[in-house]
Amino acid sequence: MATKPKKQLIYEAAARLFQEKGYSAASMRDLAERVNLKASSLYSHIRKKEEILQKICFDNARRFLQGLAAIEQKTADPLERLEALIHLHIDIALDDPTSITVFNDEWRHLEEPYLGDFVKLRRDYEQRFRQIIQTGMDQGVFRKVDPNTALFTMLTALRWIHYWNPTQIPGNLHTEITSLLLRGMVE
Amino acid sequence: MATKPKKQLIYEAAARLFQEKGYSAASMRDLAERVNLKASSLYSHIRKKEEILQKICFDNARRFLQGLAAIEQKTADPLERLEALIHLHIDIALDDPTSITVFNDEWRHLEEPYLGDFVKLRRDYEQRFRQIIQTGMDQGVFRKVDPNTALFTMLTALRWIHYWNPTQIPGNLHTEITSLLLRGMVE
DNA sequence: GTCTATAACTTGATAGAC
């Protein structure tokens, strides 16, 4: 049984701490206490606090972008693509809710040039997502609404799953959310 | 022409500052600079930093709860109530996006007992929102999905409007979002 | 009401012994 390297324990504890208190309010002394170290000892494993935030943000950005690329490769059908995207967001949120919360809520505390790089990645993701919506509208598969409104409504509609208490997640979550977003609330 | 009292200028500048940097990363010196004061002079107008956050959070909580109460009084029909709720969220978000961002993202930095009070207000709001959904399902007006999934999907789907650049908001925003949430993406 | 000065404390990060 392989033990986790201390560096990884620090990253995981940091993600939980940033989730609970927010990046700015989380201190290195808080973090050290959670991994049974003194604050100064953390610096044998990491170079600085923001380095941890960088890893969380860019690892998750990569996950979303790789997932999107896989979907674009698999099918060209806008409806299939949209369904797969919804599933991608749900899967990532369920797989590592803590990390996703930090990625979603704390990225703006990145320092330059990382902040700029991160925003670029996000813009790229949104642009390709919007393109799928637009294509679906052009093909008459999706109802014609403002593409940005549709994009942000769906993107944010998928941004609460990581808050869910894992023990009470309904089994058919994928089906229900997909159904809500694709066919709406009304019977 | 009535000039705004300095206290109000401070609250407005604080809301913008909290929105931009987050509550924890925003310092009283930052805030003072924005209203052309020294940090210590702020304390002639407010008692402490957190007092500003309290006002922002509870003023907005009150707005949502009063809006909900008005809707409950106006109609008993679940579909009409849901449509009105969607409009309420959009109206509030468009009316004061800065304040709403802070309300949404920074409330957890409230100190006790305000934090507990705030969470109670939010639970109450969610409970009454969920009840509307449940009644609609019982009456066969809404599709039967997990009520919590429907509740949080809609609540968060309405949580991006305050980020929108006011100059590019489409005129038929209410119609489009309502249509997306009630009837979904698919033609 | 606004200022200067400062108290009292927390922050991220480093130096150097072990």
Added chain:
DNA sequence: GTCTATCAAGTTATAGAC
């Protein structure tokens, strides 16, 4: 790698002169 000791800078907030 972990510790103690420490630093420089930043934090909220107060005291008291004007």
